Amino acid sequence: MSYGPSSRHRFSWKKRRKVGSVGTGVLAALSSLPEGASARIAAGPMRTRTYFSIGDILLPICKPRSSADVQTYPLRRTCIYIPQAQVVHGTGGRNVIQHAASHHGHSGLSSARTTYFWRYLDLEGRYEVIILPLESSISRPLIVYRSLRVADDIETRDNLKTFRAEFKGDLITPDDEGYDVSIHRWAHNAIKRAGIVAYVKDPEDVARAIKYAVAAKLDIAIHSGGHSPAGNSSTKGGLVIDLSRFINHVNVDTEKKLAYVGGGANWGMFDAATIKHGLAGVAGTVHHTGVGGLATGGGYGWLSARHGLTIDNVATVVTADGSILKANDKENPDLFWGIRGGGCNFGVVTEFVMKVYPQRTTVFCGIVVFHPEKLDKIAAYLDDWWPRATENEGIVVILTRGPDGSPNVVCFVNYNGTEAEGRAAYKPLFDIGPLVDTAKDMDYLQLNVITNSLAEPGLNYYFKGALLSRDKPSADLNQEKFAKIMDLTKDRAHTTACVLEYIPHTKINSVPEGVTPFRRDLPGNILINSQWKGDEPEKLASARELTHGIAELFINEVGYGNYGTDQDAMLTRPGQTSPDKVKALFRENYPRLQTIKKKYDPNMIFNKWYNITPA
Ligand SMILES: Cc1cc2nc3c(=O)[nH]c(=O)nc-3n(C[C@H](O)[C@H](O)[C@H](O)COP(=O)(O)OP(=O)(O)OC[C@H]3O[C@@H](n4cnc5c(N)ncnc54)[C@H](O)[C@@H]3O)c2cc1C
Incomplete structure (x- = not known):
């Protein structure tokens, strides 16, 4: 048919x-x-x-x-x-x-x-x-999908046999032991029942998996750390290319100060492999997050103040789009440009070559909790500090409720230096008088672990990004907005954290617009993160409503793609024009991305995240 x-x-x-x-x-x-x-x-x-x-x-x-x-x-x-x-x-x-x-x-x-x-x-x-x-009352038929050719059963079965015979990694199907683990994701609501999970061993395996999936007309998802709350690394009935089991190496060339990082590694592996040589790179702030998704979408970390985004430190990538390509300034430069911010639109990155830098092995960091009545004083301090914050500094402010439901203002502080230097740099903040102060000299490896408490795996999550005020921190951090957030979260059906990231952007925004597809005028990110237990669709709907309600209090623009969900990317209100968030994310870089998409993925087999239409 x-x-x-x-x-x-x-x-x-x-x-x-x-x-x-x-x-x-x-x-x-x-x-x-x-x-x-x-x-x-x-x-x-x-x-x-x-x-x-x-x-x-x-x-x-x-x-x-x-x-x-x-x-x-x-x-x-x-x-x-x-x-x-x-x-x-x-x-x-x-x-x-x-x-x-x-x-x-x-x-x-x-x-x-x-x-x-x-x-x-x-x-x-x-x-x-x-x-x-x-x-429904209808007057015309509607066939939404109109170009599907039904694959010949026998041909598909034969393809599967050939695929199994050639594939070097592990193939897991729903009847196999380990299937539930293979489709597990950080966010429970991101789990989808894949038809087949292909734990690829090398780039050739990736190419084989793509070839098979295309022939069998299976949807393709790419899995690295599995931290997309929107389920962008999952597929219902399709094929998952999973790099996390075998392609998770981190090899460091200390002479060249380069790390060769498998597309399925996580940031904990990256930090551990680099810091033992006294080196570090721009890693995600929660160490179990995957390299693949974070590094293709942009990549913010505590070291961004000093070294920029993760994508600003990628020297070469090896991708498999059915063929296997190396991309850097000289080889396939268009692909290299697109992949640094264009996400999973162009292929599966099997290896990133990343710049790493000398890094002290301890840093001053920790959690500092304040009573909400101190919020105005904290904001006044940040108004003074933020315009002059140095590359060694960073403060993340979280407006949330404690486990007993009481409103809290939580600050994660980081100073890339000694405790004495850090306490001196942030003295007015500590002088405000926190309820809890855990900040101290810590092993560098702890830096990307201190925020893990916000990111317990196995719960349901809804993420929404917003932007920091371009004016000053007190425009966002004030009693009026705090009261609205507490009001929105008062029923406590969800645990919601409104995370304002004061990580200096001077280095990030010193990269001229257009050098990568990533926007270079962002003032800083806000992430609103709601978590809950239970599978009822009503809870997802109310998480969405709550999270969007909080985002409305801030600059509610498309900013950082990795803090959005695909619901946000494709959000459409019947009867209204689509906001077309994909175009909004990439702005003037979108036409160039479309041309590259046409060259490397004209049939849109890589169609998750902010999906670029070839043109
Ligand atoms: C707890 C938590 C903390 C976070 N902290 C930060 C942070 O500090 N800084 C920051 O910038 N972002 C952060 N994020 C956002 C994060 O960047 C995204 O969620 C990212 O997609 C996670 O990558 P992953 O590999 O774990 O995800 P996955 O779910 O495995 O993949 C997400 C997307 O990336 C694509 N992808 C994955 N691997 C590859 C690959 N090898 N080649 C091509 N495409 C690939 C997938 O197709 C999918 O579309 C955080 C997210 C969470 C949940």
Whole structure:
């Protein structure tokens, strides 16, 4: 069966939008979505009520069994909506699709029920089909995915055999021991049931996995540290290229001051391997975060004040996009440009070559907790300090509640020097009188561990980025905003931290705009991080509402891509123009990124995170 040009069921999205004759309910909501937008779909047993949500619209459908059943899909890639008068029950692959399509595919029924088909190709080349009846009045059929060619079953099976025979790493499928571990992610709500997890051994394995996935029409996800709360390293039914098991080396050339870092290493491994030579680089502030996602999206760390972003310190990358390419200033310079901030859009980075620098082996750092009544004094201190903060300094302020629910102002302080120097530099802050002060000389390896307490693995998470005020810290840190945050978090269904990162940006923004795709005018980041337990979709919806509500108190612009979620990237409100956050993220660099995407990934097989459209 084909939905290609010759199919009588082919239906032009553009034509449909011009006609604009869909009815109420789901199709009305769908009709207001721009091409390529996402819808959230709850798949599960029929007839019990829960939600189908498109942007902010929640429509009742069926009860998902767990949060793993609620996923975001780009509409044109995975979904088929076909109206029909009679609901077809059951599952059964292509026969069901053919049956529904041939009976009702193009007949223009009105007041009919709409059936939602969800399908993906499993490893044996079969489709899984879930049919959900929806009440809707419609006048035209809508086939959102129209170009899928059903792979030949036998061909797909043979491909799998060849793939298994050639692959050097470990392949894990749902029936294998270790499957649950293989799909585990830092955020519980980022877990999706992959069809196959390929623990790649080397770049050739990556190329093999890509070749197989493309032939079998499987969605591809890339996994390094698994810390994308939005599930960007997960795929439902597709193939995960997982670098964390075998491609996690960190080899240091002390002469050249370069670290050769596997795309699946984490920052704890990086710190440990470099500091033993008295060297360090720009690493993430939570040491179990992965190198792959952080380093392709930008990369902020405590050492950014001194050395810039992680991407500013990448000398070479080796990527596999089916072929294996080295990218640096001289070889494939366009790819090298794109990959330093363009995320996972261009291929799988198997190795980063990173600059490392001499680093003292102890630093002054720790947690300093204040009573909220001291907030104005803290803000006054920061107003004075922030414009003159040096490359050795950095303070992260967190507006949150303690474990007993009491409002707190928590500061993580860092001084890249001795305790005496640090206490002198921050004297007015310590003089305000903290409730708790754990700051002291610590082993450098502790620096990227002190914030781990905010990042317990295994909970559900929702992240949203915002920006620091360009005016002064007290514009963000004041009693009025603090009271609003405490009001928004008063029911304590979620634990929410509003994290304001005062890491000096002078070095970061000294890199001219356009040298990488990363924006160079950001004043500093705010991360709003909500965590909760329990799989109920209502909790995700309220986490989103709460987190967005807090973001509204600050400069709520697209800033740092790695602090957004894909819900934010693709957020669409029916009836309104899409904000198109991908373009907003890359601004004037977007057309160049589109050209590079066209060259290296014209078919958008790498389609997670802020997904660039080739042009
Ligand atoms: C607890 C926590 C702390 C954080 N702290 C910081 C911080 O200090 N500084 C900062 O800048 N950001 C920070 N972040 C944000 C972080 O940069 C992103 O969440 C990042 O995506 C995590 O990378 P990962 O490899 O762990 O994620 P994964 O979930 O494995 O991957 C995330 C994305 O990166 C892509 N990707 C992963 N590996 C590769 C690769 N080898 N080649 C190509 N694409 C790849 C994936 O396709 C996916 O789209 C933090 C996030 C968390 C959850």
